[in-house]
Amino acid sequence: MPLSPLHPSDPAADGSRWASMRTTLPEEWLIRYWFAWSIVAEAAALACAVVIVIICRSPKLRSQTFNKFVVFLALPDFVYSFLCGFTCLLHVLHGSWFGGDFMCNFQSFYGTFGIAASNWMNSLIAYELWRLASALAKAESYSQPSNRAIAGRIAGVNLFSGLLASVVVVPGLPMEVGAHSGLICLPMEYDLPSAMLHVAFTQFPVFWLPLLFIGWNFWRAYRVLAPNKAALNTVDRAIFVFFGRLLAVIVIFWCPSAVFLTIFPTNGHLKFYALLIGHFQALVSACFYMQKSDINAELRSTISSMASAVRGCWHRHGEAAHEVLRKSSLTAEMRERLLIQVQSEVLSHELVPMVAIEFTTWLQVGHFPHSSESLTRPVTDQDIVIFVSHRWSMTDSPDDVQGSKYSLLCRGVQKIVRKHKLDATSVVLWVDWGCISQEDSNLQELGISSLIAYAARADFMIVPVASDPASVCAFRRADHPTKLHNYGERAWCRLEVYIFMCMAEASRRPVFCYGCGPITLGNMCLPPLERLRSLFHKGAAFDMSMLPSTGDLSLEKDREVIHQIEEDMRDIYVNMAILEQKLNFETNTRLGKCILSEKQVRCIDVPHLVSAFVDEGLVLRLRELHLDGNLISEEGAAVLMRDIVCNPQAALLTFLNLSGNPKLGAAGVKHIADGLANPDCALEELRLSRCDLSGDAVAPFTTELLESTLVRRLDLSYNCIDDRGCDGLLEACGGCDQPFLDLTVESNPLSVACLYRVSRARAAIGLGSCRARKLRGQEGDEGGDHHGAGDEGHEGDAGRRCGWGSSLEFPVSGEIYI
Known part of the structure; x- marks a missing residue:
């Protein structure tokens, strides 16, 4: 090795600082430590790989700026963890250091590169988040960097990290690679000049400089946001959580490694634990990435698909198992094609491009915005769309003079942002009063006809609930938006909910439909308790009496429009449901x-x-x-x-x-x-x-x-079957004494006498089956040699269980309904 390790018995191992750093641990401890490192490192590599694959396989995820940074943040962690785990495993299998000087130089390069690239990529994201906070504080729109700019910054970070990792091979510099206590090869000091260069060219640019840069950006973001409470309310908590994660990852995981290697470089056991903590950085970071809402949703969907494939494979053997795997991949492709088909059908209904109001703009307006105020902008694929479904407070205005609904929506949307850890700057609101033209009747008609496409592009729906006693009571008990008072009976409100839920189920995405409002009336001592409640607990099922076209309308002429939109939506929804069942049959031969x-x-x-x-x-x-x-x-x-x-x-x-x-x-x-x-x-x-x-x-x-x-x-x-119809059915079924068919007519308007006859017939059905079982039992007994008292007792028990023992002629209890 460039700086070979020293055996404890070597005369050169004189106990000095430089010699102690090279003095190797006993071989049995080295094997244990390498094995522990390999397990943790490969677990971290697997977690990072999952994050990278999940983002790269989804066009929607990889199109978002933040997710691009996440990929290139996880990439150096993956490279460092995978290679470290692999080399440590080679050492374990070999029983000692494997690969000689080449492996030592290689490990030093990828280790320094991975740590430096990870820390500087964190710094790059910290700078971008400061730009975001600055834009919020100034009430300006955040301009995302272009793909070219992102690629340039990432290339710069990787090039700089590569230079830091290669500095030990620069001729003329007193820097070398060495095996720290025989455990791991990294740049090593061996005298005072090399120690100074080690701090200046390795520790400071790899650890301390990115830490200072992240802290500086965090302080700048705090300074611009602290004086502006409105901006603080709009900033997603995830921004500050992410800043805290950036600091925590370096402080908790990498700083101990840097400190221990600098202050206590002679203790080999302490080096192991310090670097083990450093290996956990990649694993913890990957877990944080998976908590991002869109990445988490894609991960759950992928796991569900894989679980279905594994369950199918479990029940098959040999060639059948290969067929299941083939069909599993086919299923994913077919589902993707179905979704594309649904999306194309939906987009054909978008007669007017969808526009929405940025949530930051919504908060600054201070009232329910009108379409004439021109506060909208076109919706993009990166936007998180919240669809506001409500009933207007007055015939010519959606809100009252106090602006109660506006204030309630501000609080409700902020709760959704916090609950789902959304990026507040990507949240936009669609509301009819502000996003459909209220001046041009032609544009208004086209906008209404485009409701299917608008609701399909929404990620969330929120329904503001009034504070009157009837609305509060209904909201507290509602399990569906149509159960809300002064909302669920309205045809237009039903239509918005109907489209949103049908499209969510048809496109196989989660349905987030929330009501926001008070669940208590409050009194002189306590204010009303306000909650954000989910109003969705099953599929897009609607009672026939709750369909949009059967709802109440202020203008009866609107019913034809609603009915047509309802039918168009139903065409898409039913067709998707049938194709889904067909797909299930094609991919599961046991179904x-x-x-x-x-x-x-x-x-x-x-x-x-x-x-x-x-x-x-x-x-x-x-x-x-x-x-x-x-x-x-x-x-x-x-x-x-x-x-x-x-x-x-x-x-x-x-x-x-x-x-x-x-x-x-x-x-x-x-x-x-x-x-x-x-x-x-x-x-x-x-x-x-x-x-x-x-x-x-x-x-x-x-x-x-x-x-x-x-x-x-x-x-x-x-x-609604009467006695005459029921008696005719009983006669067709074989009568009351020898029926061949089990007839169920409960909860029909029948007389007690008719219900009694039905009960007799059903009892005879049970009697016949019990007698058949008893006869089969007797035939089995005849094949034996003995019949004892125990057999007779068992026979009597069987008769009583079948309902034809000495106490009852037939089981009537529980069968008569009036």
């Missing part, structure tokens, strides 16, 4: 359920479902079809039964759920009943609850059930 519950499927969508499953041959594996909570009527039922349920290829389809389709009607039930009589129909269970069916509507079942030999359960609960 047998198609679940389209509460996806607003209409009659015109059923042919798309047929095309997706029948034309592609997927119907061969279809076992269950869930279409409950949709808008299927007579035409859709006819196509569904003819092309899917009664298709000879659907031999495995035994379950059909059409509950919650109130548009079916008598004609739709007739098509379903005709399908049950088809010899190609394999259905064993049919659910038609909550379809508003009358006794006359279910009359077709009274003839078709007799011809169907496969259906064993029919659910008609929560309908």
Whole structure:
């Protein structure tokens, strides 16, 4: 090595400062320390690699300025950690130092380069964040550096770090590389002149100078923001957290290394712990990067996709495992294509380019801005869009004279910024009063028609809640925006929520819909307690009575416009839902359920479902079809039964759920009943609850059930069936004593006598199954040699469990509903 280590028994190891730095530790300690370093370093390298890959694989992430800096901040950490872990592992496997002088020089180069590049990249970001704080304090717009400027700065940092790492090889300088205590090769002092040069050319530019630069920028940011409280309120806490992280990373992780190597350079064990702390810097930094909201969301999505692929691979072997991996990559590509398709459809509805108001501008205005004030700017891909959905306080103004709604929105948006750790300078607000022209009727009409595209581009939605008792009470209990008082009943408000939630689910991104307002009324002693509450707990499901086109309107002529926008949105949403189910079937050969519950499927969508499953041959594996909570009527039922349920290829389809389709009607039930009589129909269970069916509507079942030999359960609960219709169904099912079909009619307007007959039939169904089990048990007993008292006792217990023991003739309890 350039400065070879000294064995403790070597005469040159005289205990002086310079000799002690080179005196090696015992070999068993070296192996332990190298092994510990390799584990920590490779863990840090893996974390940095994850951050780099997550950002680079997403076009949206890598287009943002801050994320570009993050990549080149994580890159030197990755290089240093990976190479250090790799070389330490080589030493462990070799049992001593591996690679001689070359490895020593190489380790010194990449170690110095990685540390210097990491610290100076932190300094570069600190300077950029100071520029951001300065712009906020001056109420100016922050101008992001161009890609060319970013590339130039990053190249400068790497070139400077490379020069620092190469300074030990410059001829004429009294600087050398040495193995510190035999552990690691770094630039080493060996006399007073080399010690001075070591501090001047290595320690100061690598450690202390970037620390001073970061601290100086932090102080400058504090000085410009401290006098301006409004600017302080607008600055995302993440800015200061990030500044604190920059200081903490150097102070907590690298400063101990620099201090110990300078003040205590002779203690080998202390060097190990100091440099071990330094290795944790990359790991902790990577964890901080992953906390950024957009990186965190992409990471979760990637982990979910990988977990699905691993679960699929777990259940397959050999060639099937390779097929799953191939299909997993295909799934990602197909999902990406579906998202691109949805985005292109959505953007076709943007008749007027979307504009929004910067949140910093919003705070400075001091009132609800009008479109005539020209405070908007075009929305870019880097913006974080918050969609403000509200009901106007007055017919000609969205806010009251006190500006209550404006103040509430300021506080609510700030809470969203803090909750999700957003960059406040990237936050923009879309609000109808300020972002859709209120003077030009033509532009206003085009802007309204573009609502689908506007809501689709929004990342968050916020609903301001009034402070009157009814609104407060409703807000405290609401689990959906349509449950809010003086908001959820309005057609325009419903439409904005409807579009936002449908597009979020269709594009497979999180739905952040918040209400902001008081949850208590307050009194003389305590002010009202204000909260930001999530108003979304499930998919984009809307009760039929809560659809936008059924809401209240001040101008009835607007209903046609709302209905058209609603239909356009539904076309996109349903098509995406069907394609998603098709994709699931194509990539998971074990899947047998198609679940389209509460996806607003209409009659015109059923042919798309047929095309997706029948034309592609997927119907061969279809076992269950869930279409409950949709808008299927007579035409859709006819196509569904003819092309899917009664298709000879659907031999495995035994379950059909059409509950919650109130548009079916008598004609739709007739098509379903005709399908049950088809010899190609394999259905064993049919659910038609909550379809508003009358006794006359279910009359077709009274003839078709007799011809169907496969259906064993029919659910008609929560309908409007009378005694006459129920009795006809009972007779078609085999009567009360020997029924072949389990009929469920609870919560229908039936008399007690009729319900009693239904209970008898259901009890007979249970009795028949228990008798069959008992007979099978007796046949098994006949094959044995002995029948004892214990067998008889067991038989009696079995009878009582089945409900036909001595105490009850049939189980009536719990089956009668009035």
